Amino acid sequence: MSEAIEKTTLIGKSITKPDAPDKSNGRTRYINDMVLPRMLIGKIKRSDRAHAKVLSIDTSKAAAVPGIQAIVTADDTPMVGVGVTKDNPPLKKDIVLSMRDELVAVAGETEEAVDKALALIEIEYEDLPAIFDPAEALEEGAHQMHDDKPGNLSLGYQTVHGDIKQAEKDSDHVLDEVYDVHYVTHVCMGPGCVIADFDTHGKLTMYTQTQYPYNYKMDLAPSLGMHPGDIRVIQPPVGGAFGSKLDVYPFEPIAVFLAKKTRRPVKVIFSREEEFSASPTRQPARFHIRAGVKNDGTLTFRDVDALLNNGSHTSWGATTPFVMMRTFTGHFRVPDVEFRSRAAYTNMPYAGSFRGYGNVQATYVTATVMDKLAEAVNMDPISFRLMNAQKAGEITPQNSKLEECLLGECIETVAEKTNFLEQYNAFKAEQDSPGRYKKGIGIATSFHNAGGAKIHKSDGCGTVIMLDDYARATVITGASEIGQGIDAVLTQIVAEELGIPTENITLVNNDSAIGPWDVGVHASRTTFIAGNSAKRAARKARDQILDAAAQRSNVAADDLDLRGGSVVQNDNGVPVMKIDSLLRKMHFAGEDAELVITHDYYEPPSEPEGDNHVGDISAAYSHGAYVAEVTVDTWTGVVKLNKMTAVQDVGRVVNKLGIEGQMEGGIAFGIGYGLTEEMIIEGGEIKNPNFRDYKVMTAPEAPELEFHFIENDDPDGPFGAKGIAELPTIIPAPAIANAVYNAIGIRFNNPPLTPEKVARAIVDKQAAKVAAE
Amino acid sequence: MSQMVNIIVTVNGEKRHVSVTPGLSVLNMLRDNLDLTGAKLVCGEGECGACTVIVDGVSVNSCLMYAVELDGREVTTVEGLQSSEKLDPVQQAFVDKGAIQCGYCTPGMVMQTTHLLSKNGKPNDEEIRRGLEGNVCRCTGYTKIIEAVNQAAEG
Numbered sequence: 001m002s003e004a005i006e007k008t009t010l011i012g013k014s015i016t017k018p019d020a021p022d023k024s025n026g027r028t029r030y031i032n033d034m035v036l037p038r039m040l041i042g043k044i045k046r047s048d049r050a051h052a053k054v055l056s057i058d059t060s061k062a063a064a065v066p067g068i069q070a071i072v073t074a075d076d077t078p079m080v081g082v083g084v085t086k087d088n089p090p091l092k093k094d095i096v097l098s099m100r101d102e103l104v105a106v107a108g109e110t111e112e113a114v115d116k117a118l119a120l121i122e123i124e125y126e127d128l129p130a131i132f133d134p135a136e137a138l139e140e141g142a143h144q145m146h147d148d149k150p151g152n153l154s155l156g157y158q159t160v161h162g163d164i165k166q167a168e169k170d171s172d173h174v175l176d177e178v179y180d181v182h183y184v185t186h187v188c189m190g191p192g193c194v195i196a197d198f199d200t201h202g203k204l205t206m207y208t209q210t211q212y213p214y215n216y217k218m219d220l221a222p223s224l225g226m227h228p229g230d231i232r233v234i235q236p237p238v239g240g241a242f243g244s245k246l247d248v249y250p251f252e253p254i255a256v257f258l259a260k261k262t263r264r265p266v267k268v269i270f271s272r273e274e275e276f277s278a279s280p281t282r283q284p285a286r287f288h289i290r291a292g293v294k295n296d297g298t299l300t301f302r303d304v305d306a307l308l309n310n311g312s313h314t315s316w317g318a319t320t321p322f323v324m325m326r327t328f329t330g331h332f333r334v335p336d337v338e339f340r341s342r343a344a345y346t347n348m349p350y351a352g353s354f355r356g357y358g359n360v361q362a363t364y365v366t367a368t369v370m371d372k373l374a375e376a377v378n379m380d381p382i383s384f385r386l387m388n389a390q391k392a393g394e395i396t397p398q399n400s401k402l403e404e405c406l407l408g409e410c411i412e413t414v415a416e417k418t419n420f421l422e423q424y425n426a427f428k429a430e431q432d433s434p435g436r437y438k439k440g441i442g443i444a445t446s447f448h449n450a451g452g453a454k455i456h457k458s459d460g461c462g463t464v465i466m467l468d469d470y471a472r473a474t475v476i477t478g479a480s481e482i483g484q485g486i487d488a489v490l491t492q493i494v495a496e497e498l499g500i501p502t503e504n505i506t507l508v509n510n511d512s513a514i515g516p517w518d519v520g521v522h523a524s525r526t527t528f529i530a531g532n533s534a535k536r537a538a539r540k541a542r543d544q545i546l547d548a549a550a551q552r553s554n555v556a557a558d559d560l561d562l563r564g565g566s567v568v569q570n571d572n573g574v575p576v577m578k579i580d581s582l583l584r585k586m587h588f589a590g591e592d593a594e595l596v597i598t599h600d601y602y603e604p605p606s607e608p609e610g611d612n613h614v615g616d617i618s619a620a621y622s623h624g625a626y627v628a629e630v631t632v633d634t635w636t637g638v639v640k641l642n643k644m645t646a647v648q649d650v651g652r653v654v655n656k657l658g659i660e661g662q663m664e665g666g667i668a669f670g671i672g673y674g675l676t677e678e679m680i681i682e683g684g685e686i687k688n689p690n691f692r693d694y695k696v697m698t699a700p701e702a703p704e705l706e707f708h709f710i711e712n713d714d715p716d717g718p719f720g721a722k723g724i725a726e727l728p729t730i731i732p733a734p735a736i737a738n739a740v741y742n743a744i745g746i747r748f749n750n751p752p753l754t755p756e757k758v759a760r761a762i763v764d765k766q767a768a769k770v771a772a773e
Numbered sequence: 774m775s776q777m778v779n780i781i782v783t784v785n786g787e788k789r790h791v792s793v794t795p796g797l798s799v800l801n802m803l804r805d806n807l808d809l810t811g812a813k814l815v816c817g818e819g820e821c822g823a824c825t826v827i828v829d830g831v832s833v834n835s836c837l838m839y840a841v842e843l844d845g846r847e848v849t850t851v852e853g854l855q856s857s858e859k860l861d862p863v864q865q866a867f868v869d870k871g872a873i874q875c876g877y878c879t880p881g882m883v884m885q886t887t888h889l890l891s892k893n894g895k896p897n898d899e900e901i902r903r904g905l906e907g908n909v910c911r912c913t914g915y916t917k918i919i920e921a922v923n924q925a926a927e928g
């Protein structure tokens with residue numbers, strides 16, 4: 001018999017993404033690259049008014065353009081809405097409510113023909129008074145946007161705990177502030193794209209970028225007048241998603257209308273300008289927060305009113321208070337807390353889900369408020385946070401059960417690694433001294449679900465594993481790959497369980513007709529949920545193999561292990577047989593023949609919210625504490641982020657390369673939110689729909705990063721892992737804002753901290769100082 | 774229909790006869806006429822670098838260059854870097870270092886890196902960052918891309 005095989009583990013190691021080689025040499029066919037036989041190009045004519053009556057649409061000249069095969073308007077459609085509250089008919093009739101509103105769609109043989117046709121469509125409008133401010137939209141007598149939404153109220157949330165009136169009386173200091181957080185957008189590198197294709201049975205195949213393929217069918221079908229079971233969803237590789245593809249958006253049913261009319265496949269693809277102006281944004285909001293503290297540093301209460309600009313229609317953005325409220329009620333101990341939100345319809349763009357969900361917005365508020373409260377009671381930012389940080393075993397007012405809670409450890413670690421207090425005090429002392437460049441250091445912490453989020457009836461994921469005669473495994477999972485790297489993580493988990501090399505695993509996860517159900521890539525859930533499902537399915541396969549090996553050897557199944565492609569004795573690693581030859585013996589065993597095909601559906605042990613939004617919605621929670629070190633150029637207002645040190649509770653690292661990538665990318669989003677990214681919208685029109693004027697980070701601005709992962713196995717996570725994809729996005733902006741305050745003594749309640757804004761604030765501060773003298 | 778222009782261009786070492794309209798970009802010619810879809814159309818305005826290819830040894834934004842300008846010249850795309858079935862060292866470095874998430878920026882990044890290293894075999898950190906300034910990546914935050922360039926340079 002061959003040599004003993006030592007027990008090793010793949011968990012925590014770096015493995016490269018299985019799809020990376022094909023992506024490195026141009027072989028990958030993204031959806032945008034796909035061409036189907038006889039495929040037509042579809043494009044959309046949108047409103048150029050923020051709010052108007054549509055008096056007439058004349059498509060006769062467009063129809064005469066050579067190569068045009070179909071033109072559709074609302075009259076050709078069932079007029080059933082898409083989106084979270086189904087208030088968004090794919091093609092609009094009679095009234096347009098925003099600049100992005102879809103009015104006419106054209107399909108033709110070439111892009112040139114379609115562009116020409118679009119330019120020839122004549123639309124007559126009668127302008128209506130437009131409302132851009134949500135407060136105005138809620139005023140009495142404001143023009144009502146949707147017949148069934150009185151007072152322009154879209155969605156409202158409220159959660160109330162304890163007695164904030166009494167708690168306010170018990171407070172020594174009460175902070176009362178307003179924050180305005182802005183519009184940003186995903187800027188996926190791959191522009192929006194969909195291909196709709198009917199077969200001869202009338203069944204529809206959607207090639208889409210969606211990140212929730214199963215419920216996508218359910219959400220899409222009514223707008224088409226179809227049964228969800230007649231839709232097959234295929235997910236070719238995509239150029240980024242980050243939450244932007246978690247809903248059905250009008251262009252998708254529009255592609256179907258065109259395909260239906262022409263009986264040919266139709267591809268709709270966005271221009272970069274459309275990608276900026278007709279994709280969802282991050283939800284903007286105005287927060288009015290009142291927060292109290294006692295002189296000894298104990299937090300007393302929080303009272304938050306959030307006013308959300310819903311825009312013209314409703315996607316996930318309007319539901320972000322679901323996450324915001326967990327941030328306001330959790331994280332630090334505040335037993336008396338109230339949160340109310342209203343989303344008001346306006347003639348602005350609408351928001352979708354976006355990595356970090358409402359937590360990016362809410363944490364900008366809480367993390368800067370924590371600094372302000374610390375200052376009010378003359379405490380430093382670290383001790384103040386440590387004193388109020390929640391601990392393991394605590395339960396938040398909304399019933400997030402913190403079985404594990406490493407917030408305190410995260411704060412202590414990051415403070416120590418950055419020499420926080422010493423730097424903080426030194427920079428503070430320098431604030432008013434002469435000199436162009438001022439340094440600052442700031443901390444912010446985060447709290448987020450890390451074991452899924454039960455917002456749908458199921459938060460589950462299914463997996464099927466099949467082993468062939470050569471011990472090659474096919475892993476069919478419901479979990480989507482959108483660049484985040486679940487392909488590597490699941491491969492690693494299955495390889496670990498089955499003792500086979502990762503190269504011997506093929507992952508299949510791009511076809512709803514093949515894969516088992518999954519709720520979608522959101523809520524940082526995939527490593528936790530899909531990881532558990534894959535692990536459990538692999539465990540069943542492993543058990544079946546070990547039982548078969550035990551039957552064919554003198555060793556009990558419990559004393560066997562799978563390593564390096566062999567069944568080995570657990571204690572000494574001596575191989576008993578090769579897995580592939582065992583699989584063949586099992587397969588060709590006559591009447592006892594068996595194949596190893598296992599499956600699992602994993603539903604996490606979490607609960608949906610009940611009354612008052614109380615419920616332990618996630619099977620795990622995670623905290624992080626990050627420190628930003630900045631230099632402010634007081635002449636130009638430029639804030640340079642020199643370094644970000646991140647301490648993150650991760651449960652357990654599965655793929656080191658992958659988790660670092662998620663951290664680095666997530667932090668980049670957070671930095672953009674805090675420093676440079678902002679959609680400039682005037683009169684409902686996006687004025688900077690391009691890379692020149694909407695500034696995403698490029699390589700020269702990428703800061704130095706230092707990570708410390710705190711590993712403390714989550715009892716329910718796969719190999720102890722938690723999901724962290726959104727967490728790094730949440731913290732950078734407030735950490736930077738706190739660092740800027742440390743540098744120059746100025747607070748910004750309205751990110752991003754652009755050079756103009758910072759320079760203006762510095763001038764104002766100096767002017768005020770001169771005036772006072 | 775605009776008048777077609779016939780050009781002869783060497784693409785990834787192969788001489789190609791292509792018939793193009795005067796307004797056609799190099800990017801669209803590669804993607805639509807030659808089925809080389811590695812280079813990506815992301816902005817079409819020279820602002821993101823996803824369409825980067827190398828023309829006569831210099832990296833260009835192929836979305837901004839007219840195909841007619843290619844007559845008699847040599848183009849290398851991300852599909853043309855490998856000289857064997859093995860990935861080219863720059864491509865391999867991007868794989869090894871985890872510099873690829875969605876991968877949509879990767880063909881442009883790989884070509885820009887190839888160009889950078891052909892001009893400067895041992896770039897320092899500053900030179901790498903400046904060299905990649907015109908290439909946007911939304912997924913990675915650039916750390917691993919910079920590491921990949923370093924690996925390729927040391928290669």
Ligand code: FES
Nearest residue numbers: 816817819822836
């Ligand atoms: S597509 Fe050419 S630079 Fe963006």
Ligand code: FES
Nearest residue numbers: 875876910911912
């Ligand atoms: S890897 Fe997605 S844009 Fe760079």
